[in-house]
Each structure stands twice: as C-alpha cells, then as structure tokens.
C-alpha cells in the first residue's frame with residue numbers, strides 16, 4: 001500500500017516544490033541543454049525516487065513490525081484464560097501463577113478441565129527441565145567448597161524432580177490408544193501424589209542447602225529456581241481436585257501427611273539422607289567404622305564422633321556395626 005501511494009505523488013508532490021527545475025517541468029526555452037546534464041538529473045531523480053521507494057518500503061516494514069508487536073503485547077494480555085483454566089486455577093494456592101503459566105503453554109486454550117491436569121504437569125515438567133539446564137550451565141563458576149556442595153546437591157535434586165515429574169506426567173497423560181475419556185489410572189494416584197510431593201521436598205532441600213551461604217551462585221540459583229515449588233504445589237492441588245471421590249476434601253496443606261505415611265523415614269530427614277539410608281550397606285563408603293571386635297576403625301561410638309573432622313565440607317559417614325554399645329559419656 002505504501003508503494004502505490006508514495007510513488008505517484010513524487011513527481012507532483014513536495015519534491016516538485018523544492019526543485020522547480022524538475023525533469024518534467026524542464027522549460028523548453030533552454031534551447032540546447034547539455035544532454036549530459038539532463039541525463040544526470042534523470043539519473044539523480046531516479047536514484048532519489050528509488051531511495052524514496054526503499055524508504056517507504058522500509059517504513060512499511062517497520063509499521064507492520066510495530067503493528068504485529070502491538071498486536072501481541074506479551075502473551076498475557078492477548079491470551080485470555082479460558083473458563084476451564086480459570087476454574088482449574090481457582091483451586092490452587094497460586095492462582096495467578098497458575099493462569100499465567102498455563103495460558104502460555106501450547107494446547108491449554110482448547111483444553112478441558114480434565115486435560116488441564118496433564119497440561120499443568122507437562123508445563124511444570126518443562127519449567128523444571130529448563131531450570132535444570134540453566135542451573136547446570138553455571139557450574140563453571142568459581143565456588144567455594146560449601147557453595148559447590150550445595151550447588152551440586154541442587155542439580156542432583158532437580159534431576160530427581162524432573163524424573164519424578166516425568167513419571168507423574170506419564171501416569172496422568174491420556175494414553176494414545178486408550179478410551180476417549182482418557183482417565184487417570186486410579187492405581188497410580190497415590191504414586192503421583194508421592195512423586196509430586198518428592199519434587200516439592202527436593203526444592204526445600206535445595207533451598208536449605210543454600211541457607212547459610214551467600215553470593216552470586218546463590219542469587220543465580222534463586223532466580224533460576226523461581227516459582228518451581230509453587231508450580232508443583234499447583235499441580236498437587238489440581239491433581240487432588242481432579243477426581244471427586246477419594247481426594248476431594250484433602251486440602252493441599254496436608255500433602256506432607258501423605259509423605260509421612262508413605263515414607264519409612266521421618267519427615268525432617270532431607271532427601272540426600274533418605275537416599276543414603278536407602279542404599280545397601282555394601283554401597284556405602286564409610287569414613288569411620290565402629291566395631292566392637294576391633295575390625296573397624298574404632299571400637300566405640302564416642303571415639304568415632306571424636307574422630308569425625310570438625311567443619312568438614314563433606315559428609316562424614318560413621319558406620320556402626322551390629323552390637324550392643326554401652327558407653328559412658
């Protein structure tokens with residue numbers, strides 16, 4: 001459109017007013033105008049008009065560019081949450097995060113409430129994967145041993161969470177060949193709750209690890225792991241609300257109870273310790289072995305504790321062999 005309007009207006013437009021001795025208005029009285037001059041002018045004019053065409057084309061492109069940008073000023077404004085999204089998110093503890101993260105996710109705007117369960121799982125999984133990818137990307141940074149240890153724990157925990165979320169998604173995603181109602185497998189409900197809860201615990205553990213350190217790595221990790229716990233919490237709420245029979249009425253705050261019931265370890269035990277305690281003895285490399293028969297490093301638990309290094313940057317594992325230890329402290 002810019003082409004058609006600008007080009008014809010050129011010869012009779014403002015250009016003419018500024019340059020009266022235009023090629024078209026070249027007065028006949030000039031009996032023998034040097035042809036070269038004329039030619040030069042023509043060339044000059046055509047160059048000028050070409051420049052104008054280019055300029056108008058460029059401005060058209062810029063206009064189009066601006067318009068498409070203005071057309072979608074951030075997906076949040078353009079994409080209104082559907083009724084299903086609003087309803088689903090109203091059940092969560094972080095409804096606006098829920099809405100904002102869902103509307104951006106492919107397929108959410110046409111999804112039913114039922115579909116939104118696996119879509120929120122998937123969306124959360126993608127956030128975790130991204131967080132893992134970007135967190136692992138800063139491992140080249142200089143870190144003192146304590147920070148390094150916290151950092152590496154977080155990476156491992158994130159990896160674990162990605163795994164747990166993938167399994168959860170696998171359980172709730174509609175099976176391709178399955179029945180149309182694509183329903184959630186009842187048998188997996190508890191597993192799914194446990195997996196989701198474990199990713200929540202992982203986030204806590206990761207945060208705990210950075211609790212008494214400061215600096216750039218901590219700040220960067222905080223930024224990269226932003227919203228992850230909230231997203232999982234929302235998944236738990238959405239999942240819990242997705243079937244009215246057994247899980248309805250269990251508020252999301254009670255998720256910990258489930259964790260306690262299904263875990264053999266007490267709740268205060270962090271993920272790392274659970275993992276360690278879950279290992280077979282043969283897989284554990286103990287630093288100090290307590291054994292009454294003298295086959296260990298030391299004979300009493302007290303000696304072992306004294307032997308453990310102070311302010312160590314790594315965990316000291318004391319393995320106490322079976323036996324009855326009666327010690328006076």
Ligand SMILES: *[C@@H]1O[C@H](CO)[C@@H](O)[C@H](O)[C@H]1NC(C)=O
Pocket residue numbers: 106118122169173
């Ligand atoms: C999860 O989302 C991704 C990206 O939108 C998609 O390719 C994938 O099929 C989804 N997975 C499931 C199980 O829905």
Ligand SMILES: *[C@@H]1O[C@H](CO)[C@@H](O)[C@H](O)[C@H]1NC(C)=O
Pocket residue numbers: 293295
């Ligand atoms: C302690 O070590 C000795 C020799 O290495 C071995 O004969 C004995 O059975 C060990 N005792 C136990 C309880 O393992």
Ligand SMILES: *[C@@H]1O[C@H](CO)[C@@H](O)[C@H](O)[C@H]1NC(C)=O
Pocket residue numbers: 310311
């Ligand atoms: C361990 O740390 C504490 C407090 O930071 C300090 O008082 C103590 O001297 C340290 N011990 C050793 C063996 O470095």
